Amino acid sequence: MADTEGTTSEAKGPGAFRKFAWIRIIVGILIIGVMLWGAGVVLGYFKKPASIQVAGKSHNSAESGALASAAEPSGPPPAEDHRATDHGTADSADAVHGEQTTGHDAPVHDDTASTQGKQGSSEHGVAAQGKPASSHGKTVSAGLGAEGAAGHAASGSHGAAGDEQFVEQANGVAFVSAVIEPLRYELSDRFWGWRPNDVITLGDNVINFQLGVLEVTRRAAIQLSDRISRTSSTSKLETELQNAMNWFMVKPNQYWFPSPETKYIDSLDQLEAYRERLISGDASFFARTDNLLPLLAAFVDLLGSCDENLVKTEEKTGEPVSFYKADNYFFYAKGVASAMHPILEAIMVDFQTVLVRRDGTELMHHAIENLDRARHINPWVITDAASSGILANHRANMAAPISHAMVYLYTLMKTLET
Template sequence: MDNLNNDGNGGEPVAGKKGGILASKRFILIVVITLILLWLVWTILGFLEDRSARKAAKPTVVATEETTAAPKVKTPGHLPPNNGKTVARDTRVAPSKSTTSTETQPPKVAVPTHAPVLDVGKGTAFVTACMEPLAYELNERFWGWRPNDILNVTDNVNNLQLGILEVTRRTSVVLAEHLSRTGSTDAYVPSLESAMNCFMINSRQYWFPTAESKYNEGLDEMKNYIRMLKNGEARFYRRVDNLVPLFRAFESMLGSCDENLVKNQGDLSTFKADDYFYYSKGVAHAMETILEATAEDFSDLIASIQGTDVLHHAITALGHAANMDPWIVFEGSPDGFIANHRSNMAAHISHARFYLGVLNSALTGNIQ
């Protein structure tokens, strides 16, 4: 009896465990079935919603097809017939021949502007060219420097020398302030600063000191700078942004000459007209010499902006102006029988000014 009771008591826990497991399985099954039903309902609703959206959009499509009938396209013989089906046409637009491809554009040349370009010995040609015209007028021309003479009987040579002096002054300023320095915070080269100041003395200074003595002193200071360049004691910075002040100064001078050569055409006396003529001739002579040296010392930088031919045209125009040497400078009317030599000179000066302006635009366009 005890055994039966024990067996009976021991059977109740086993039945309880089985009932709990079955209840858990039923619950899981109910959850799974519920999820499946929800998924089916969601899918059916989505399908019905999609069909209703298509029906709503169908009239618009039909109207479009009726209003824009597609043209009939001939089917090649080797292709099967279309049977009235709409053929999707290629709507891609071929590129226009007039459209310029970016691949055909020439690449921009990277021009060094702010990094110093140092070459030992470079710059000697430029400085020598700056000295030569004035040195000739002071020491080699008969009677030497004439604007400060007490008796002025050769006004043509006087004005030619004044034109050469003005170009030398402007170039010495650019040389002292830009070409020999890394920037505005760099110290002046003492020799160039002294030369610049010597050239600024009045051209008609007769004594204490005389004009020619100060000008020769300035030339000696520039010779000292050349010696320093050769020995590596000084620098000459061949940069694009250093050429801009030089060409701007030259362009400004040529503009002044051009104005004096074209104003009051036919109304000036011959004696006044030849003053403007010979002053412009002196400017052209000195400027031609300096630009030839510029083409030598800055050849690589000028070539990088494709300015070699442009600079050559400017030099050629200045050479034509410098070589004009009429026996008498006539001031005829522009449409008269007698020549107007001021107008003839103005043509060459204007051409040189134009080409220097082109170079300035190219140079300033490459400065970042």
């Protein structure tokens, strides 16, 4: 009897051990997977682009700088009649914004333009730059190297604090830099790089964020190639901009032949080549109302799509928006806001004459502020609770600044059309 029981226990021993081992192996794999996913989210998402950090700091410094220049009794009026300064050194207003105009024969504008220039300066700190229209010559901007990361937007509208080197800025450089930098960060500087075409993914938050950045870049590249770089519809297309526009259309989740990372980087290189030609004077950038309106319309359409996804409660199939879809909509909208924000700041620089003439500076400023709010909504966990629930509804939180930015841009369009 004892021998029989011993034999049975020995027979069961190997099977029980295998079951014991497999359970622990599977649990260990799951734990490692969760740890890797958590590390990817923390390191990949919470590391902000340098361009975004610079823009946030320079925005605050610009507002304090505007107050300082207004309180300075010895400084001349801030770009009151858009005259170029006759002194070799920067005055107090120029020291705040890091810019001064060159030349001594700039034409004097009338009193109406002077009043509008003051209003634009108080709203966003741009009129004090003394930046004339493209026909009045070029401006000198502080701290904007052709390859500088901060040059994507803040360099033109706010100046680069702490950098005393003055370099010449051609019209359009701020806009092209603003188009380049957000996607350049996602491709080259983001932890784990471009993720939509990864075989193994650690969450989809960054994936949707990057898709939002890509869509804004695509729409800006289309308008830059088709309109802003040309005098009319019969003008020659810029080769670099054509290549960039076409290569941006490669599917973001395509694995190879060609890989999207390669083509997107090539597109950004083409935009940089066009930017270099702007600096050298071999390329054109036409900051006109009829060129700005289609770009604003494209942005309004994109923000409207994001707003619809953020506020809807049901999908087209009639099913309620799932928990897994809610965070996709949230991070896509955040990517759109993060890429559109520096472009609108660059528009404040390169299209300043158009905005001031039509009193559109304040509307653009409000749109920029709301996009800045949207891109800084940064919850650890996305919840999609009921409107009257205890937990937050982060889609609704994101929808508020997105819809406000859309309304301000739409109102700006109508203002420019009249």
